[in-house]
Amino acid sequence: CSTQSSKMVMARKYVLVNYFVNEAKPTDLKLVEVELPSLQNGEYLVEAEYLSVDPYMRPYVRELPLGVTMIGTQVAKIVESKNPAFPVGKRIVGNLGWRTHTIIDPKISDQFFKQNPYLLPDIDDLPPSLGLGMLGMPGNTAYFGLLEICKPKSGETIVISGAAGAVGSHVGQIAKILGLNVIGICGSDEKCKWLTEEMGFDFAINYKTVPVSARLREVAPQGVDCYFDNVGGDIAGTVMYQMNLYGRVAVCGSISSYDAKSLPKCTILQPAILLNQLKVEGFIVKRWLDRWNEGIMQNLRWIREGKLRYRETVTKGFENMFDAFIGMMRGENIGKAIVQI
Template sequence: MVIAKKYVLAKHFEGEPKRSDLPIVEEELPPLKDGEYLIQAEYLSVDPYMRVYAQRYPVGITMIGIQVGKIIESKHKDFPVGKHVVATVGWRSHTIINGNAGLSSLRIPDYILPDLGSLPVSLGVGVLGMPGNTAYFGLIELCQPKAGETLVVSGAAGGVGSHVGQIGKILGMKVIGIAGSDAKCKWLKEELGFDYAINYKTQDVAVALKEAAPNKVDCYFDNVGGEISSIVMNHMNLFGRVSACGSISSYNADVKALPKCSIVQPAVVFSQLKVEGFIVNRWADRWMEGIEKNLQWLKENKLKYRETVTEGFENMFDAFVEMMRGDNVGKAVIKV
């Protein structure tokens, strides 16, 4: 008999999530049926999208999310005991998965993690998982980056933003990151190779951006939305491309009380910008392409990563709130 722990969405979030919104409950799992396998969570991910996506689901669901789990029992020949699986099963300690069920509700396939050699399996929820593919496909497919162009990344010290900027450097771009502390900016420049980093909390972003990009901006990878994005879009070149990945600056805010931002339509029209939003499951049929490319760059030492690791399944809620506040550097990960 296996007793699973899970976080249940007891109440839709209002403002910053509260602990009472996501209580931990237990459930007894049934015996495995043919075609099923049981995983035990080892690493779980907290990501900004969870804050807004959870609002679209009914109260009572297991909180949404992705994890790396180890197969501890199996009745499916393609999912043997001992292998690690990346699965979209939510905030759970143990999960029974039907290996014949196909794609998950997010249309991202559950899959056995490739052999990572000496790399940690936690990367399956980071650089070698959904955040890594978000960076890879969101930049490559939507921005169509070219060597010599200037790329700006907001939320640049997060799991996705730090990855995007490094891909830009691999491709020969000038990269400018926008982050929320001097320590983060130092990390972006000194360790990840960004050309410039702007601390939006202490610098005038418009002034700093003009200094860093006197020839304006060609590509913008937008993780934050709000006034920062308005400033960047008003400093873009003709036919600039914007990949709209997220809007974390407003996720915890009361929509009715949000401040007005500078109007961006004149910049979009007169600079003939291409602005496109995306959800990474658009490339579910090419999922392993992104993972394999990012793994290649890691092995070639062209790509670096950092994880902010929280120990303990019971501390996952705190890690979620801290990530939404921007306390993490790199990918926020929970080690069970």
Template sequence: MTKITQFINISKRLYSGATGKIKAQKYVLTKYFQGEPKESDFKIVEEELPELKNGEILTQAEYLSVDPYMRAYMIGYKLPTDMIGGQVAKVIDSRNDKYPVGSYVTDSYGWRTHTICDPNKPRLPGVMPLTRVPDISPHPISLALGVLGMPGNTAYFGLNEICQPKAGETVVITGAAGAVGSHVGQIAKILGCRVVGFAGSDEKCDYLIKELGFDHAINYKTANIQAALKAAAPNRVDCYFDNVGGEISHTIMSYMNKYGRVAVCGSISSYNDLKLPKVTIMQPAIVFKELKVEGFLVNRWTHRWDEGIDMNLKWIQEGKLKYKEEVYHGFENMVKALNGILRGENTGKAVVKVN
């Protein structure tokens, strides 16, 4: 049994003795990651929360998100620092009429069990909005961290605003079986595109084709990428949604049509590397094919956040958008879950059920 597991088992409680006050547990990063994140990079800290003030709510985490960006972003914080991340939380006490007890919200509370916040407090531009989760039954509330949350909006806005695909065009996606990639491919199919996905196993490729309707799926670990791409996209590539970076991106971009569009969403292939890997220079393809290459962060569209959620929910209700979740169990397994997605173990969105 690890120290983290022992700590959780000892301190998993809501109230601190006779005071009746909430005690929250949270992950605090104390060491910058070297290679894969480790449990020893964190401490779990327990803190007593104050009484609620007017306008505030007290939430209890039910599902926590693990996403590749977490591995990359933490180098930008001064240590020690609370671990970042989104969560679906239940309101368990409230002094805000808009958020009654029993309702659910999503917000970037980080890896913690309980949080006090004021939903009416103004946020800085680009900061993710606190969102009250609508009634999405019979679907699980955890979708607010996936297709109806940040990954879903990343797919929706990244594809539509950056790539701007047109019916009949060919869209290629790396990391295609992940939370964002699987969603991007389905939107592209809804828009009438030919869709080719790259994933890391034959099982994932079968899922993309048989369940999600991709036209082709290529196992990048076993295929000759250049030959497989030519066979799957005989008319070359018009739009490339890049989740992984690395050498595969050079191969795809070199095979694009003139005036192709590239949405650079992430670089998961290098997140655990101690030094950035060297790849073939991409500028010749960008220049001679006159490609549009644009990186993006989804918080660019916080002012349109509900638009993405509403459209993705509509597509789910119409049966046009499918989803899959990889559910880990236990607050003590946050690091395990994060490493799982960095290794590509998940199909669809990975979440951690706290209890």
């Protein structure tokens, strides 16, 4: 066990003071400072290096009581320890919320995800922030969601919405590894260019400027076998009406309605599901907590083999957490949105 210091540590954290109405406002969160107590045996203290901003924060905030620390995952360095399994200098990935310093009792899992902080695997020269993206929750969402729900087969055609984000760009690359024809839908020409020129997608459609239904018919006349849905709404309806018999839909996210006051009107999906005998399944990545390491290790192997490429949109400074979150919700990120402290 090593204890580095016993000096007073102040933690900064964002506390939820109002529920978000439509788009979140900076005044919905309050930045506060608290003094941390000294460590008890078995505990360790971490200092955040990278924090994640993710779409799930928007809908899940409703389930939090006001006054709690805003939820979120971080990669943090162990700076003081009274636990030999978590030595000073190692990094952990933990659902510790939007805060700079945290005392962790490894016996207690977080209230929201029910997952204990874990040591970041040894990734040598790769950026530790990958523990929030390709080598963390979004990476496992792509890996398990695609393999277990879409059950893709070589030669099939997959459509991915939210394609230039953390999960979507990862799903498309795994689908290419598996030999699929990959079509992405995303919100800018710059994102489309990145997907087709750098990430190996066969086609990309800018849903903000191009009619998705007509363009999809052009680029996928053979029809769609798998749909990895990150956005829901009308894009989902459009894709599902162009699916083949026994197509599979992984409902991963529904970001188009996260900020909506009430559910928007959209296409009735039952005829598409019924006539083409589609399998439509929602999933939450926590379903595979018992296989968490499998996903991380496979994604790490693919990165090392040069088969998976990563990109991050990095905002600097803890004081800019809110702007990073809103920017991601508005589509300003390419790849994974993170904040570097």
